[in-house]
Amino acid sequence: MATKTDNLDDLTIDIDDKATPAQLLKTVAQKQQWQPVEELLPLEGFSEPWERLIFQGRELSPEVPLSEQGVSGNAMVVAVRRVLIADGWKLAGPDDDSSEDEEEF
Numbered sequence: 001m002a003t004k005t006d007n008l009d010d011l012t013i014d015i016d017d018k019a020t021p022a023q024l025l026k027t028v029a030q031k032q033q034w035q036p037v038e039e040l041l042p043l044e045g046f047s048e049p050w051e052r053l054i055f056q057g058r059e060l061s062p063e064v065p066l067s068e069q070g071v072s073g074n075a076m077v078v079a080v081r082r083v084l085i086a087d088g089w090k091l092a093g094p095d096d097d098s099s100e101d102e103e104e105f
Helices: 021-032
Strands: 051-055 078-081
Touching: 021 051, 021 078
Parallel strands: none
Antiparallel strands: 051 078
């Protein structure tokens, strides 16, 4: 699998102190005009989260409010979105089920 890293311009976003990382990531995606995570095609064998939020070197839990994870005021957080280059990967279709073994006759 090939990967690449793009550094984007900094964003300043005002958020509620009860906001979650998942809500913040959704806002970042809208501002960056990224395709919503729900619309990204799954790749066979890829089970990692598409997006993460990092604060002071640690990944934040997506559904726990930022304030409960020590993020407050003018804190700087890093939003990471994985962009996979699917060269040689198989797109997983809706009928694909890797848990079933199929026999060919």
